[in-house]
Amino acid sequence: MQKYFVTQTQLFWKNSADEFKRVSSICLAAMMTALNTLIGAFRIVVIPKFLTISFASLATASCAMMCGPLLTGTVAAIADILEFILRPDGTFFFGFTLNEFLTGLIYGAFFYRVSTISLKRCIIARLCIVLLMNMFLTPLWLYILYGDSFFALLATRVIKNIVMFPIDVALLYFVTSTTARILKQRRR
Numbered sequence: 001m002q003k004y005f006v007t008q009t010q011l012f013w014k015n016s017a018d019e020f021k022r023v024s025s026i027c028l029a030a031m032m033t034a035l036n037t038l039i040g041a042f043r044i045v046v047i048p049k050f051l052t053i054s055f056a057s058l059a060t061a062s063c064a065m066m067c068g069p070l071l072t073g074t075v076a077a078i079a080d081i082l083e084f085i086l087r088p089d090g091t092f093f094f095g096f097t098l099n100e101f102l103t104g105l106i107y108g109a110f111f112y113r114v115s116t117i118s119l120k121r122c123i124i125a126r127l128c129i130v131l132l133m134n135m136f137l138t139p140l141w142l143y144i145l146y147g148d149s150f151f152a153l154l155a156t157r158v159i160k161n162i163v164m165f166p167i168d169v170a171l172l173y174f175v176t177s178t179t180a181r182i183l184k185q186r187r188r
Helices: 002-021 023-041 057-086 094-111 119-146 150-187
Strands: 044-047 051-053
Touching (some): 002 023, 057 094
16 A cells, blocks of 8 residues: 555656646646736735735646646746736745745645545645645744744734635635536546
């Protein structure tokens, strides 16, 4: 059983790395980067510099289903840099670019080459993003940038994430299940 898991895991990451060699994957990733950048331009600022709501990760999740975690993480990081170039607000900080890369990597790990999307998979994927990025790394980056208390930053994020979690999961489920249906039709 363990040997099978290791072999499948190695094959998963090899297939994901091979997406960099496919022209169709690169073109698709470029379109998703543009979509991510476009959606990212329309964000809701709740508390300037500290709390914003964006739905750009939906394009990242859709890209992750088709392009794998490595290519998706890379293009998510590129999209973050493009967003900053096109619409700079505040100081550029590589930590936020790392967040975007990890978001693409996590979504890719959960959704790459998955033919049927379950609500449970969407909940767990979004929970990983919320706990790692929204509740730990982003407050850490804000603490490094602005020197405000990590726990004060965390408190505002807890409320936002509790409110947004069901909305994010519902949108994630809708986008990924729609993408899965389109991919099934395309394969026929």
